[in-house]
Amino acid sequence: MxxxxxxxxxxxxxxxxxxxxxxxxxxxxxxxxxxxxxxxxxxxxxxxxxxxxxxxxxxxxxxxxxxxxxxxxxxxxxxxxxxxxxxxxxxxxxxxxxxxxxxxxxxxxxxxxxxxxxxxxxxxxxxxxxxxxxxxxxxxxxxxxxxxTDTERVAPIDRKSLDTPEGVPVVMSMGRFVPRKRFALLTEAVAKLPGVFLWLAGDGEEMENVRKRAADLGVTDRVRFLGWQKDTRPYVAAADVFVMPSSHEPLGNVILEAWAQEKPVVSSRSEGPVWFMRNGENGLLVDIDDTDGFSRAIERLINDRQLADRIAVGGREALMEQFxxxxxxxxxxxxxxxxx
CATH class of the missing domain: 3.40.50.2000 (Glycogen Phosphorylase B;)
Structure with a gap:
């Protein structure tokens, strides 16, 4: 063929x-x-x-x-x-x-x-x-x-390589830095959670705006910009929570990549996620552009290990069945x- x-x-x-x-x-x-x-x-x-x-x-x-x-x-x-x-x-x-x-x-x-x-x-x-x-x-x-996506689970990177202390909660997201990905909004949501670190992987025209937002919020010491990574899996594997805050997302490949590493996911109620995610079963869904809602959802997963584990397992099961x-x-x- x-x-x-x-x-x-x-x-x-x-x-x-x-x-x-x-x-x-x-x-x-x-x-x-x-x-x-x-x-x-x-x-x-x-x-x-x-x-x-x-x-x-x-x-x-x-x-x-x-x-x-x-x-x-x-x-x-x-x-x-x-x-x-x-x-x-x-x-x-x-x-x-x-x-x-x-x-x-x-x-x-x-x-x-x-x-x-x-x-x-x-x-x-x-x-x-x-x-x-x-x-x-x-x-x-x-x-x-x-x-x-590739469903193989991989070893996490050493957090020290990203100047991130062991034991602190780490939130991760990734994608092209364009306005609809709402990385600035996610930065604001994490800024409301003392001691929580944010890792952002990717590149694009919006990156400088997100950097400026982090500086304006006084959280540059807790935000890490990873750039474009050939293999994001070790970074996802090292995070505690994965978040996709997009205002428009027809599917959401990054959610599948997070599920592959059995990570609990918080997502906006954009087009793709509302099709394949079940709130409370394989992820937590938040209204689009609801900064406080993202903060609350992230905080729930950090503070409730049982909930986080159940959602992570549900996500991987959905991945293997549907994708x-x-x-x-x-x-x-x-x-x-x-x-x-």
Whole structure:
């Protein structure tokens, strides 16, 4: 089986899943090629057997003119079993090729369906996205296939490496530093909890604002900025509570990563988490932008070890039942076998 991917994402949860999936498919013997944005940190994590081409595919780049023709010729010459575009921008590159199934994968709610003119099936990672695209007029195929993450539990890092004392409560979050991730709000929530440390992994344009917020609140001595980490698992494993405070989160890959390390999770009531989380069973849910609510939920888990343990176990059970590599990879393999 041969599959070609088009992916122009930056650095975040969607990119982590892209790497997880193509590597899982490679382990199952799928021949793959991918066109990705240049200079991605995560490129080195991709199986070396997967052919990688780098391109910006920007409006004012030469590739915007040359790449569509190249992609179309390559499909006709190599005759793949499936073409897969990741999100809207990459879907613009999908050639009008009739020889295989053409799939666009969505991890968010599109507002414009014109990107998908050459797409046969939209794969949505939550039912909510599938319902949304039907409401706005999509008439072709829809499938819901969610994400998975590495479920191996790993040893925690030494907290001393992050200038964090042993024995203090540590809250962790991670993702791209953009406003909707609400890392500034989480910093405010942790600031209300004396003695609690906050670790934030990731990078992006909002980082300086979050640093300034920590300074304004007088908690720079309790906040650690970890930057982009190739492997976040040892950091998650060393934390006590994981928090996802986003105002908008179609799924929430980072929750799955926290569950893999059997950590109790606090999440906003954003779109993805309200689908797969059960309040009090596999996590604690807080209203979006409720700073005090996040403080109270974190404090509950720190002070009630029984509750924290029960929620952590519930999260890992949900991960293994709903978001396993085997189920997700097999669903994609079945999809790739379909005819257009």
């Amino acid at each position: 041969k599959v070609f991917h088009y992916h122009f994402g930056k650095d975040g949860g969607a990119e982590r899943f892209f790497v997880h999936l193509i590597n899982a498919l490679s382990r199952r013997g799928v021949e793959q090629a991918a066109i990705i944005r240049p200079n991605r940190i995560w490129r080195r994590e991709i199986d070396p057997n997967i052919r990688i081409t780098e391109s910006h595919f920007r409006n004012l780049s030469l590739d915007r003119i040359l790449l569509p023709r190249s992609v179309s010729l390559t499909a006709r010459r190599e005759k793949p079993d499936a073409l897969m575009a990741w999100a809207q921008r990459a879907s613009e590159l999908m050639p009008n090729y009739k020889g295989c199934i053409k799939i666009s994968r969505l991890g968010d709610y599109p507002t414009n369906l014109s990107y998908f003119k050459n797409t046969d099936i939209l794969v949505c990672n939550t039912p909510g996205i599938g319902e949304h695209i039907r409401r706005i007029g999509w008439k072709r195929g829809v499938e819901v296939i969610s994400n998975f 396993s590599e085997e189920a997700v990879a097999n669903a994609y393999l079945d999809l790739f076998k379909r005819k257009p």
